[in-house]
Amino acid sequence: MTLSLIDTTVFVVYALALVAVALWVSREKAGHNKDTKDYFLAGNSLPWWAIGASLIAANISAEQIIGMSGSGFAIGLGIASYEWMAAITLIIVGKYFLPIFLQRGIYTMPQFLEQRYDHRVRTVLAVFWLGVYVFVNLTAVLWLGALAINTIAGVDMIYGMIFLALFSVVYSLYGGLKAVAMTDIIQIFVLVAGGLLLSYICLDLIGAGEGVIAGFVTLTEQVPEKFDMILSEDNPHYVSLPGLSVLVGGMWIMNLSYWGFNQYIIQRTLAAKSLEEGQKGIAFAAFLKLLMPIIVVLPGIAAVVLAPELERPDQAYPSMMQLMPVGVKGLVFAALVAAIVSSLASMTNSISTIFTMDLYSYYKKNETQKHYVTVGRVVSLVSLTLAVICAKPLLGQAEQAFQYIQEFTGFFTPGICVLFLLGMFWKKANANSAMVAALGSFLLSIVLKYLWPELPFMDRVGLVFILCVILAVVTALITGGKDQENAVNLDDIQFKTRSSYNVAAIAVICILIALYSAWW
Template sequence: MINSLNWLDLSILALYAMVLIFIAYYVSREKAGHQKNAEDYFLASKSLPWWAVGTSLIAANISAEQIVGMSGAGYAAGIAIASYEWMSAITLFIVGKYFLPIFMAKGIYTMPQFLENRYDRRVRIVMSIFWLTLYVLVNLTSILYLGALAIEAVTGVEMTYAMIGLAVFSFTYSIYGGMKAVAFTDVFQVTLLVLGGLLITYLGLEKIGGDQGIVHGFTTLLETVPEKFDLILDPSNPQYQNLPGISVLIGGMWVMNMSYWGFNQYITQRTLAAKSLQEAQKGIALAAYLKVLMPIIVVLPGVAAASLIPGLSPSDRAYPEMMKLLPHGLLGIVFASLVAAICASLSSKVNSISTLFTMDIYKLIIKPSASEAHLVNVGRIAATISLIIALVVAKPLIGKSDQAFQFIQDFTAYFTPGIVLMFLFGFFWKKATATSALVAGISSILLSIAFKEFYPGLPFMDRVGLVFVICAVLAVIVTYAAGGKDQEKAIDLSGINFKTEPVYNAACVGVVVILVAFYSIWW
């Protein structure tokens, strides 16, 4: 039963839903006589402009686990959690300059497809199964659970029904149109997300500042919870295990970010769908600046909640509780922006799951001769089944964690060192073999489990960096034990253009300058 939204809020929410569905079906329509094929459905006919690429990257990334989860982490740890966002901005420029040109030159649909082109089919199949499992059991479940948590806190709707509602709504506008529907609705979704996030931050600071405005509210926040404004935590901080000091700048976070932004299907798929490499790089630059902005939208509300509503448990309730401070009308806008973020990210993951299953499992193993129309239908069925599975397992898997964002980071950290090594060696080391790639991937999991078991006091981010180094050494040993020869499938980098346009380079310098200023102020 809805207890916090009135008729005005519900009208805004209904208008949002209608506009979104209209956009999805409008952009997904096909010309007379043209039947949607695999490239249309999974890569939007490779027609996305830069602004759609950039906003879609953010929409795929910023969802419940970011808004609710990072606000909860901001409540517990302060702005130190913003390092995930700000280091991501720099990582995006690295991806755009050095990784994306290779992917686009290879004309791939999926990340496992690249691994087969560079190594062999074993690597492709193993990684396809891994990513499908991760996306369904971690990504989809976390989005549904945390999204439902926020909806329950604001409206009183029971979490199970909220999860079902999110899944059905996402299904309604994204399953038919595929990537094109997802990407163009993302433009609308991100606009609403930024507007709603800025509103809740503004009103939160205004409440703290009273009659003296938001600037006074921010300075009051600095005075009342100064411990929340340390970007680099020291070992005495209770959140040091999650954000271990200088490691957020020079350690395992780089490995985490490269894995997420460079080799993650539901992220990279957006850039692969761009009109050209240059359009994709412009989109990446836009996404980088939006990442710089994101802590104001997703972290600062959590810090404000620490001052306004102390004693919250779990801390992931910080953002939903802050939403309750909003007057009707504005509450409707912010609530619609939260639903937009959840559904945008949900549809992005579902589309990538359907792409992975269809192109890397079904077409590769089950029915290589499948027609284009058949592959599109298989993709829709795979998307539907993945949503159903996520609905069933969301509560048991995610509901036990106080800080779901940290749970997701900790879990994925078991795999990321091996994934990053597979790709980096595949790109830049001609001697790397398929066996060494598999050794890196399997060792990453085993070593991470061993460190977790026998050295539980080691912060997970430090563990990521250490495992990365050990796996690299093992992969090199295996490669040279097999002869250490250049591989037949090694990439010829001489035929790939890594030169970027001046506007891209200037944008990169701008982000670095901004971040140096931030870390200088709040070191």
């Protein structure tokens, strides 16, 4: 299948407009050259609305839209827990984590680890994150994005990946984080509008033209098993979403690691004008997360009725897009590509930030700011090239890419959460305890995966987290057991939030209670 001339025109106009806006916001005053703060942290100038939009645009990409829709097709509404539980996770990050990070004035998450522990911990985690971002996140976004383009426009997979990589480079390589964050405002608007339109048309088709409400009722009647938020043990997908663990177990660890300690997510909050602006942006993103399942999960469930013959779950979203009328398909296609290139730009900017600021600058201490920015741009290009080359071998045979990503990152996230949480809130944590938690997380996860294969990976994440906490505490007590000089002084941190933030937090909690009560 190929796009019509009208659809292609809509997409091309969108792409050109995006590049034009990116170049406009990236322009510099005469005589001023971008330094590392400008390129990697947008000069600490981002307002709340840009932060909130950019957080979601960075998060919602091909592995979310294509992958989560595929999981919606295979599992059902239960996969929305990743979105809805993330909303309350964001509130926690804004209140308790962001004040610490901004007070420390950091560029990267590994930089905080060096401030709190030592350079050894910083280096190990920097190398780990570079590997995950290039060989897991970038490859997943490129592969699934190319799959969507192939299904909708008939473009060969390799050319689709090259196009996406070049598109993200064109609008982000010069401007850095500011270009990414400011264009994300356009991206998220197009993404939400296009996604809501797709869901509307799918439900209207299921309702035989009687409207979306009738379509939704019909959908719940035809596939009631797809509307269980908490899966029972006899559900064939219990291993992916093990019952109450989505509320009280390992999903908390996955979410805290992703939203609180993940460089390419947290970086836009580090670029906030102020703590209050960052917190308002996070609250805005939390409300957007509540909306996301309508955009990314519902079309996948609708595909069970509209296209039950699909060979693979990850074909659900692209297949639903084929139902769009001429012109509208171009808009929805633009929305999908918007999400993909936004995440690619965010990831490559974070990869270049970590490599340049955490590794390269340590060995090349006296170079100019212009030199570091140039290195960052080169690293962005190299990382995209590697991801294009490795995408097919790594993801070509994956049934549900979203679940693949969660399973892989689940080997490391327990240890990451332990060393950050203890590093922020327990003064006795030291570098040795951090290394034990980081390495123990991977080793314990491997051992449990093969010795206890029937244990759901989310439960494994929770169990490994508890074991890593024990190991880290014991190690810290054995190797000194005293408060560290570089520990975070919580008395200097402003944890008190404005009443508007508190109202937003209460609203998010109430909405989540209502949602889980309705679909329990």
